[in-house]
Amino acid sequence: MKKLVLLMICCVFICAQTYSQAVRTGVGQPLFAADLSNADFDEGVWTVDSEGVLTATEDKMIWTKREYENFEITLEFKNESCSNSGVIIYCPNKSLWVSDAIEIQIADDFCARFRRWAPTWRCGGIFGHLAPSEINVVKQPGEWNTMKITARGKNIVVVLNGVKVTEMDMNLWTSGTTNPDGSEIPEWMPKPFAELGTKGLIGLQGKHGEAAIHFRNIYVTEF
Secondary structure: OHHHHHHHHHHHHHHHHHHHHHHHHOOOEEOOOOOOOOEEOOOOOEEEOOOOOEEEOOOOOEEEOOOEOOEEEEEEEEEOOOOEEEEEEEEOOHHHHHHHOEEEEEEOOOOHHHHHOOHHHOOOOEOOOEOOOOOOOOOOOOOEEEEEEEEEOOEEEEEEOOEEEEEEEHHHOOOOOEOOOOOEOOOOOOOOHHHOOOOEEEEEOOOOOOOOEEEEEEEEEEO
């Protein structure tokens, strides 16, 4: 019995130390549980393999069950050839995420047909609204990338593979048709970002197109 109690105490101590280290290093807490019990998704579409890699077989979302405001997300993603995905933040309504939320674009910028896309559709940009300051920062398909998204109210900063590629003040987006630089906003996104809220669900886009996207080590830190 004494050995069992001692073992339990050691386990608690190790867990506490691990949690404390995570907090000190700014890693935060896993956005999704290993068994996806705190996620909202279609069964059979999103799965986690034995190495903790999250993948979808269809173009469907996976969402948090709770809302977040003022936070930082860190994650790793791996494209396949011509992957097209995204991280969704500030989503107040899952059925209206395209028009009422913010999407940080994830894409294979090396895909030949994607090179015809508008700059605001490139990896690391705010989809349809703000192009990344540098392109082709994303790695070749098959390689893991790191992304950090910091969302403080109306201010959003995106760091891709250690390079700050996007910084947005949503207050400047007062039009639903034209970006501050004069470029056009997709017609299916008519709500000005200045009018959007800054609290909502966080989601990941699945297999949007013929190529899958893979995620791992997804953490969130709230401020």
